[in-house]
Amino acid sequence: MTTPNLDFDRLEGRSLQEILSDCTELFEDTSFPTLKAWREQGGKILGHFQVYFPEEVAHAAGMLPFKVRGAPVEADQAESRFGSYLCSILKTSLELALSGEVQLDLFVSHPICDAARNLAAVWGRNADYPCDILYLPQNANSRHAAGYLRDEYARMLRLIETIVGRRVSDEDLRRSIGVFNENRSLLRQLYAIKREQPWKVALDEAYVLMAIGGLVPREQHNRLLQTVLPLIEAREARPQDRIRVVFEGGFCEQPPLDLLRTLGQTCYVVDDDLLIGLRWITEDVPLEGDPLALLAHAYLEHSSYSPVQHDLRKPKEKMLLERIQGAQAGAAILTAAKMCEPGLEDQVAYAQALEEAGLPYFVSEFEEKMTSFDQLQIQLETFTENILFA
């Protein structure tokens, strides 16, 4: 696929800065040109709302899995479909569909929170294509969860097959799992650079490089990362005297890119939960065996954490402390999207755990449409100076 400024087949020979600039432009383009190009070529699109979706299942059927993550647009039409006191991502995601900017063939959401679980019903009443809920297990500790999830994936696959008009074989699924294994591996490499040499890649740059994966065929994203990672490694940049922090609160609604730039100018964000669904599975999914069962197993057993998955083995505050320790960070930025109930609730637990651990933290809220970051920058500078000069 070729988008106006980014040709994934001709990345060789381009400079890192050129590629990053084009990626940023593509990421910020709220007309979603890659989706339009895909449809113009006769492709079908499965839009899936945050946080996690087994994209391999859509990919194996030849659909383009599109990560629905809102957008910095005015929700003119969507506002009238929702009540007040809601996070922005729900409204702007629906707005993309209502405005016709994004045309899908199937929309899938998950009961991740009280607000989002209304989304499939609202979307379904306003769209002329199927809108389905994938019920990811909320009792991850049940020994029946994996079997249930395997069959839930099979149900989703049957629905997808009716949309694409063909059967999807186990071999199709294995091929797709291979593509996504490679993608996750490349993202792990990107995050390793963030952790080990954060001066080589800014927070917003790494974020954009990751987020492109939700917009284009994953093979193209793989080519992008394969091209860019060596360029980042080879970048000439010197470490600066900045504190190392972990950013928590980007699992669903996404902070504006300028907010990430502001953070990146103040400190090294060495790990985060931004778009964690793209990195949910933390190890390669095996290729031998029942592919759906293996994907279900990976979701439950080899996965990250977020405020919207309940797993007794993963108390959120313990997981955050592990993330901080794993990244050798000295502080945390605890954010939540405005009106994000799970995020706001976990902030209390995170803050308590960090205090007990003697780790400094900075608490904040954001909204995808916010445009002013001056005050945030001042507060952050004060926070980091307090740590640096304590």
Next chain:
Amino acid sequence: MGTKSVQEGQEIVGRGVREGARLFREWFDGMTGVAEAGGTAAYVFVMGSLAEVLRVFDYPMVFPEIHALQTAVRRASHEYLNEAEDHGYSPDICGYVKADLAIQMRGGDHPMGRIPPPGLAVLTNACNTYIKWAEAWERMYRIPVFTLDVPGTRRAEAVTAPGDPDFENDRRYVAGQIDELIALCEQRTGRAFDLDRLREVLRHTNEMSRAWRRVLELNASRPGVFNAITDGTVYLGVANAFRGTPEGAQFFTDLVEEMEYKAANGLGVVEEEKHRLVFVGVPCYPIFRRFNELFTEWGGVFVTSTYLWFASGGADLGFEYDLERPLESLAEGVLISVRHAMDSMFYQDRALVDSVAQYGIDGVVYHPIKSCRTTSAGMADNRRAFMQAVDVPSLFIESDMMDKRVVSEAQMKNRIDAFFEGLNARRLQRAAV
């Protein structure tokens, strides 16, 4: 029913509310007794309490939603909300959660007595906040938390039924989890599970469900025989706190008798019923009585509500367990009923359309609230769908179930008055045609 004497009639009318209040008081006293004896309780929720299993082990049960809302009814919720917010909880999260956590921080102190701490928490995913709430108890008390995951409807047009492979997958999952809950209870109590005791509990639940469904049906009478908000909330309290007990079954059996008597004798809830209404959402507890008066002063009567559907855990369906295969049937009943409770919130437009003919509805009152995104997030779109389907006026008023800071009685009254003026004008216009 018409053959009852006047004296018998006087005893029957209002009995449900009187008895309900008495039972409720006793239930709270019982909780205080457990707390004062240093005991703990199983914390459960109204949408899928799993009372059927917990009663087999004689667990005292605490419904945090109920004790939280009681702080608002008793006009004390602001104290608890402030306390929780001082502790770091955001003004933008569920008020029930904050009130309960403040109660926990106060050692169980509650306007109606003392709430025992949890020894176990059992919840479903019918509301995601249940999960976050239980995680808070887990941190506070280090107690076991059991999340019974009940898959809901995937698409409005694809509600599955027994025999459907997708339904059977869900049922197996729910059944497996119920087995795991039983094992957890056995481990916690040191007692073996008693299948005959389960049958007994299921039989009481069946009687209650059958009667609850009949009570709801009887409000199709003209005039309506009970107020779905005020009386209905009392009935809901009993339906939840006494589910699976002989007292609960008897209460609802008696309630059917009362409602049948009222229906047969044309006894309504206001002097002159002028407008029959559906209430959608959760009541405005900080001004509970006044909120209802704003409607009854115009002769408006709530004859049904989505609250009676979802806050009874879907018991309005009247699902009855098969006592010959109790565990299998329990899994099926939990799946169908809890799923129905969720549908009452997310896909309510069709049920509301059906209620127009069934109950002779003149208007629908939507009450989205700040505290509850589960019930409120999709309400505006549900209303759009409803209005496209039927020509019935509706009112959309926002406030809260707990937080009086976002309850504006004067503003609400203006909107409600205008709504009734519209209903009256519409009636006059139709009469003139």
